[in-house]
Amino acid sequence: MSEERKGDGWWVVTFVVGVLGLIMGVVGIAMASGRSDGIAASADAPAATGAVDFDVTLADISVTPSSIDVPAGKVVTLHVTNTGTLAHDFKVMGMNGLGAMKTGEKVDLEIGPFTADTEVWCTVAGHKEAGMKMAVHVLGGTGAVDAASAATAAADVSAKIDGTAMPPEGWTGRDPQLGPALPGTMHEIAFDAVETTMEVAPGVTQQMWSFNGQVPGPILHGKVGDTFRITLTNKGSMGHSIDFHASKVAWSDEMRTIQPGESLVYEFQADYAGAFMYHCGTVPALHHIGNGMYGAIIIDPPVLAPVTQEFVVVQSELYLGAQGAPGNLTKMMNEQFDAVVFNGYFAQYKFAPIHVVAGQRYRLWVVDDGPNENSAFHIVGTIFDTVFKEGAYLLQPDASHGGSQVLDLQPAQGGFVEFTFAEDGLYPFVTHKFANPGKGALGFFAVGNVDTSKLTGH
Template sequence: MNHTAPTYAAGLAVLVLTLAACGEREPPARPIAPAPAVSTPATAAADDAYDVTKMDFKTPPAVLSSERHTGPFASGDALSLGALLKPLQPAQVKEIRLDTTHKIIEIAPGVKFSAWTFGDQVPGPAVRARVGDRIKFTMTNRSDEPAPGVQMTAAPMMHSMDFHAAMVSPQDKYRSIAPGQTISFEFTLNYPGVFMYHCGTPMVLEHIASGMYGMVVVEPRGGYPTKVDREYTVVQSEFYTRPDPTKRKLDGQPLHVLDNDRLRSKQPNYTVFNGRYNGMVDVPLQAKPGERVRLFVLNVGPSNTSSFHVVGTIFDRVWMDGNPDNQFRGMQTVLLGSSSGAIVEFIIPEAGSYVMVDHHFANAAQGAVGLIAAGGPGGDPEHHNIPATATPDNAQAVAGKLAFESKCLACHSIGGGDKLGPDLLGTTQRHDDLWLARWLKSPEEMLKTDAKAKAMLEKWKIAMPNQGLSDEEVKQYLAYFKWADAHVKKP
């Protein structure tokens, strides 16, 4: 006889009656939260600023002609020729021209360099536009035109243009053109950022190292999320130079040409901001206390890394590659590989002279230094090197001057008075060449036995450090000291 089914049925009936009797005493049920909205492919695409279906990849073929342009080397409302970045122009179609030239530029005091350029300057003019804008670009290869007053530039050659901000067929748009030819092409900007442009003709390394590069700033469609008082561009690059083997000169100064051995071993003579050794020390960027400054920073290399820093403030916002979606807050330095860019924003906290520097200090010693002048006193020479004298007239003395300004200005001057160590004006009259050479080469050894060295240590209390100078570098220092003693007036 089976008792399981009746027993189960009776128990179930009791349970139902019990629940019914207690129903009025139960707390009210919690409201059910609505289910989260599910993004369909259509709504997700509508919210995506990088929806490729809305990007413009359609570009007509590049147009190549033999029509030579003879007007300005650079033109277009979207171009800025210096560090001050012009406001965004409203026209959605931006026509720009950047012709190529070969010319002599001065990359450091007394250092004349045979450069290749876009727009007849190094770096080339900055381009400013916005996502969705159409760029119509034209370039004539004018490398066969002699620069005014100069007959000694490099031989004419093929050149091209490579825009990192574009999405186009390189074989069509970035082709090399011969001297006298003109190429035109267009493209739409699809991504915001700080982008590099450069010559893409082999050997690309040589063309970039010779000066063929510049910056493209592409704003987001809705603009930047912050408002600033100042906007500047800072382009870091390297120069690899040697005196011209044929000993050519310009205005009495030795001509310098590209040193391919240094170039391939990544050993630059100069690492600079905006094309010149200490260029923004000589002409500082301007700001005021309390202002918010936005710097568009680009390291074009061609081979080394930058560690960009501003002494005296902290980067409130850093947008890597210049895209606000790639945001960091409160950074002290920004590490940029070759062709990497960033936007950095910071507050000028009080009156002062704020030093921009590559915190790879070997690069700073080679000229990667600038100033933001905000109403304070001059900058600290321990962070940068203010030129101490006029420019020598021979290559060896020029090299010695630059070495002195990069290594010695914290302790010494030339005609500017005593500092931590003595003013060195007249040093070649107080000491002979042999003594100076030994002192520069191994000061710690001379302090053991030489009476003059011991007397200087007794007076100044700070031992001369061994700089590890080569014999050639010692000769350069001596050449500069002799030149200064013959040309610099005593205060």
């Protein structure tokens, strides 16, 4: 088992969030031996009078040492080694320095001279926020921060959701219907890890990391005893992986991170019934899940009561970065979500209500893919007479006439509820954690011939 690879967000245990780095007053020369990204010296920097050497180790996800003390006006040589399983770069203020380094690669980087404190960090998305940064303290320097630069760096550039906005003409929501279980017992399925820009709320786009260009990823549906052979191909720009919670396989094998252009085969037999999460586990797993690399696999119990139709809803959160950029890892670490959504889009089934018929019986599967927020799934105007959670029935129709109002789920839990609608009309569904419906965790069942124009605006 690789010591560097950390699975399922374990790096959080040892990670301490650093104070936002000081913005250097002057960026001097920073060049790698034979691998300069093109750095010019500052006209205001004093001439170099010597060099100071440091050994620097890049791992997943850390930099050792986390800080160095250097004399003012001196060129500093960093002997940088990437011991991680992922590619990392290392740049002064995220601009000038080393390009991507492969696992095991060693490169010398010259930086400075400096007259004020600065930072060097990995610019791979989320790595700095996860801890891959090194403070440079300049002894005898000004220690000052450029106020204008600091203000710019601290400014919140996150995209904003307008709760009154409508999707563009021609927009269609994701179909929530769950198709029948796959025929046969062997299912060979191709998964591509891809990074793509998509709309996540009216007028708001993000660069989402995804499986097959979908967020959530494809919903898989099988039976107890089925075998799934998943071929994962990394068509992205960084390392990715996959972890099926419905499987019993070695984390160090099928769940390993693969680099861009690589593939792996993940094969497992689904021996247990349930509504299971799957997700990317590449460090930082929190960022990969929070930025769209999650989905659900439904494994039916051996005996299921007949229903008219089945649906599936995956709850998750959005942690918005800048418009068109990946999600913000710092927000994810602090659980500061901008939205809670069903099937990846803000208030999706308000804009595209789910149409059903009164008196018919329906089954709705719910999986909370988080990565952080719980769910209290509730449909206003009906009662669940069947509840199945985490592989077991909690309630079934019998002479006691028991009813349930909420399916409560923690992140990575799943189950289903069954219900009917007594009459035509609109029936909202929400998470009953009531801070969150206004943040996008809201949809509607449209039962019978009912006017939905006030919901959709069309």
